[in-house]
Every structure is written in structure tokens, then in C-alpha cells.
Amino acid sequence: MITYEVKLKKIGEMTTLPDSQRLFGFLMNFSKKYCTEDEISSFVKGVREQKQKCMISNIVPSGYYPTPKEYIMQKLQKRLEKNQKEIQRLEKEQINSKKESEKIIQELIEKKNQENEDKTNKKKGKKLNKTDEKEKLEKEKNEFNKIAISIDDLSAKHIHETLKSMDFVAQNQFKELLDIGKKKEIIKVKELKEFKYIKKTKTFIQKFRLESQMKELPGMPNVAYSLPILSFKNKSEEIQKEFSFFVRVEKKSCISKALKELKRSFDGHEIPCFLGGKASAGYNEYGIYDIEELEESKNEKQEVVNVSYLNLGVLLPNFDNIQVEDSVLEIHTSDRKPFEIENEVSKVISFITAGSIITVKNDTVDPYQIGKSIDNSKYNPLYNKNTIIFGNSYLVKLEAHNET
Structure with a gap:
């Protein structure tokens, strides 16, 4: 296994903070430059069947972790x-x-x-x-x-x-x-x-969609809508412009191959990419400026009771391996049903969000087994059979701490 920290600088405004699912799609699409379609399909299938290990975080401000707010309040x-x-x-x-x-x-x-x-x-x-x-x-x-x-x-x-x-x-x-x-x-x-922290704020700007031009029907009224704009500031009110996301994969995987090639291609210039909607209007644009290979923890296999992890992404939980009563989980439920699908098709799915503290049932559990990725055809048969809902988010192992 190898862990990468991909570092980016934001360009322009952000309407969303890209999550691990979006980044998985971005990395798989980027891998097409260096891997064949068969290799990518085999990799995606391996992730779904838990034969290929791949863990990805949301984008976070560089040098920061999401705050486990509910956990802290309980301990206080x-x-x-x-x-x-x-x-x-x-x-x-x-x-x-x-x-x-x-x-x-x-x-x-x-x-x-x-x-x-x-x-x-x-x-x-x-x-x-x-x-x-x-x-x-x-x-x-x-x-x-x-x-x-x-x-x-x-x-x-x-x-x-x-x-x-x-x-x-x-x-x-x-x-x-x-x-x-x-x-x-x-x-x-x-x-x-006294702690160094980043605060996320959301404002809205008014936008108009020119229906008469888009549909080529003169006289149609313009449609007004609000566009959210995210900003991240430290306690000194300075805007955070540098962000990162973490990827942990097997060394011979498509993603690893793509990231290594991307790292070699740096020549002092940022590599632009779009990670979100409204790209044509200049929103959600980033510049990748560095990829760092992180050292693996030497104590990873050390026997520790009550092993806990900080979740950094969108995690589809495998509750067989999670000690729920000792965890502090924040759940987000997503409606996956597009309007074309009939009512009898499953339409909602729940994720564990970033900032949750997850305790495993025993110290032998591989962190990759805490989450899972599933077949997307159950939720949207319009996609091909090889598509998945990625749910193996990146986890940070916490030091053992006893209650006082």
C-alpha cells in the first residue's frame, strides 16, 4: 500500500467542497491516460468486491483535519x-x-x-x-x-x-x-x-438563466436562482487557498500509476482541473501543484484495544466491523433516485460523514474493511453494470486514549 497527499490551490470561487466520491470519479477518469479500459474496469470491480484496496478523503484545507464536533462535546x-x-x-x-x-x-x-x-x-x-x-x-x-x-x-x-x-x-x-x-x-x-482552526462560511449570489436563448424561444422569462459560494477562513480571517486530499491504494493500481505519472509531469506549473459543477462559468477550478508520498506508520500492526479512526470522507459503513456504541457517527442520507426511475427502485442511501469517530470491533480489523463500495445499478439502472457507489473513505488512525 502507498499513501499520497495531493495538494491543490483553488482558482476562483468554490460552490462545493469535493468529496471522496467525486474525487474517485476524477481519479478514474484521469487514469484513462495511463491505463486501458480493461485495467480500469478490473480495478473498479476489485474495489467493489474488496479485492482492491482504495481509500480516498474529501478535499480538506492543507494541514487541517475535519473537527469531530459531536465527539468533543461528549468528552467535555x-x-x-x-x-x-x-x-x-x-x-x-x-x-x-x-x-x-x-x-x-x-x-x-x-x-x-x-x-x-x-x-x-x-x-x-x-x-x-x-x-x-x-x-x-x-x-x-x-x-x-x-x-x-x-x-x-x-x-x-x-x-x-x-x-x-x-x-x-x-x-x-x-x-x-x-x-x-x-x-x-x-x-x-x-x-x-487558542487552537488553529478553519471556519467554513456560505454566502449566496443571485444568478439568472437565459431561458429564451437556451431554448431558442423568444419571450420566455429568465429564471432566477441562487448560487452558493463557499469560503474558508482561519481565525485571523485570512482566506485559505491551499487544499489537499489523501489517497491510499495498492502500489500497482491504476490510480497509483496515474498519480506517479502526474507527479513526474510537474515542471514548475500547476496542472488545472475542475472538481464540481459550473466549470464553464469558472467555478470549482483548482491547480494541482504537488503530490507527496506519505510514509506508512510503523506501528500500524501494533496490538491496541479500542482502535479508533477519524473519517475524512464519505463512508458507506460496514457495520459488521464497527463498534457502534463506542463510535460517534454523523449520518447523511442521500436521495439517489433520478426522476426517470420507478418508485419501487431503492432511492436513498446513508453515509457516515467526515469528522465522525469510528471504533472497530477488534484490533485485527483492516481499516479498509470499515467501509465498502457497492453496485450502483441497484440505485440507478441507467448506469452500466461496472459503475459503483464509492464508499471506502480515507481513515486516520487515532492514538489509543483511555477514559478518565
Whole structure:
């Protein structure tokens, strides 16, 4: 087996983040330059029958992994319980501070009334000094605001919102993020914000389709639609332009042969490619600028209990090999039925999405056996019999971690 990291730079705008299924199709189409049709058909059949090993990730920002948000929130529960106790203590301080402020305000009112009474009675009493009370009031106000900020920093809602914005976390900080639930003390929002992360944002632009020109029927009204535009920014609001995807295949496979040839063809220039719709309008264009062969882990066969993996792609699960109760799985259900197909044909399929944590039933399970690829004719008989729905996404093995 060999693992590649294919590095790309985005050109123009992105309407989608290419997933492992799209990339499998791209790589197979690219392989036609270096492999015969029979070799490609044999390879695809081997992937479906699990005789050929091939694992592909979604495209991710270079140097980052998708954040396992649900997993992190589960592991933070004990720390959040301590947060709640601390919040209750701070709220009591707030109440005391509020009472003290009200007391000071009442004293100021009484002094003001005293001054007014003296003026009404035309007395020349000495002017009352209210400076001390005002300073005390300002101090109590600052203390109240300080406590309010501390409560916000401990709030489970704000911690969840912060984690939700961390769509990708730096690879070199990934283990530290997974272990964040092991600490004994309270957790604060600013602790999460110390991590390097990427946030995905989606905006929409208005577009029009010229029906009268497309159908050559003058007078037809234009059709308005919205086009999603994705952007990826780090916490400094800098736009991420470099992306990667991972491929793990057998060394003599068609994909490996194609990637090796592509690597040899670099001459200082990026190789353009389109990975998504709206290519004719200049969207979803990338430039491949490097292909790196990654070293295989020397500890891959080491016996470890409760082996877990981070999913980086679109995975069709093989539940015979997954310890579901010890995994944190995020499921996406896709409607595969085109409008031409009759109702009795299967039309939906569920995938495990990127960022899920998958625990295998025993340490002898090959990571390739966690997912599977299936025949597409069951979902769309319009395709030829050799087409498959690719579901063997790329998995990153996590270090064993015990619960505390």
C-alpha cells in the first residue's frame, strides 16, 4: 500500500467542497491516460468486491483535519458540569454585587433628596459629598460586568457555538483537541480559541438563466436562482487557498500509476482541473501543484484495544466491523433516485460523514474493511453494470486514549 497527499490551490470561487466520491470519479477518469479500459474496469470491480484496496478523503484545507464536533462535546460533559457549578457561584456574586449597587444608589438618592430639601427650606447646609458613593458604584458596576464576561466564557451555549465554528483543526493540534475532555478544571471559550482552526462560511449570489436563448424561444422569462459560494477562513480571517486530499491504494493500481505519472509531469506549473459543477462559468477550478508520498506508520500492526479512526470522507459503513456504541457517527442520507426511475427502485442511501469517530470491533480489523463500495445499478439502472457507489473513505488512525 502507498499513501499520497495531493495538494491543490483553488482558482476562483468554490460552490462545493469535493468529496471522496467525486474525487474517485476524477481519479478514474484521469487514469484513462495511463491505463486501458480493461485495467480500469478490473480495478473498479476489485474495489467493489474488496479485492482492491482504495481509500480516498474529501478535499480538506492543507494541514487541517475535519473537527469531530459531536465527539468533543461528549468528552467535555464532565468539564461542563464543573462550569455549571462555577456559573452558579458567579451568579451569586452577581446578585450580591447588584444588591450592593442598589444600596449605593439608594444612598445617593437620599443625599440628593437631602440637598433638595435644604434648598427648599433655604438652609445653608454644607454640600453633601457624594464622590465616595459614586466611586463605589463604578467599582460595583465594573465587578458586575467582569462577572458577566466570566459567565459568558463558561457558558455551555457559547462553548458549543465556538466549537461549531471550528470546521477544521490543525493536524499538529488534533490530538490535543481530542484530549481536551481529560482535563479536570473548568473549560473556557478562550481555551478553544487558542487552537488553529478553519471556519467554513456560505454566502449566496443571485444568478439568472437565459431561458429564451437556451431554448431558442423568444419571450420566455429568465429564471432566477441562487448560487452558493463557499469560503474558508482561519481565525485571523485570512482566506485559505491551499487544499489537499489523501489517497491510499495498492502500489500497482491504476490510480497509483496515474498519480506517479502526474507527479513526474510537474515542471514548475500547476496542472488545472475542475472538481464540481459550473466549470464553464469558472467555478470549482483548482491547480494541482504537488503530490507527496506519505510514509506508512510503523506501528500500524501494533496490538491496541479500542482502535479508533477519524473519517475524512464519505463512508458507506460496514457495520459488521464497527463498534457502534463506542463510535460517534454523523449520518447523511442521500436521495439517489433520478426522476426517470420507478418508485419501487431503492432511492436513498446513508453515509457516515467526515469528522465522525469510528471504533472497530477488534484490533485485527483492516481499516479498509470499515467501509465498502457497492453496485450502483441497484440505485440507478441507467448506469452500466461496472459503475459503483464509492464508499471506502480515507481513515486516520487515532492514538489509543483511555477514559478518565
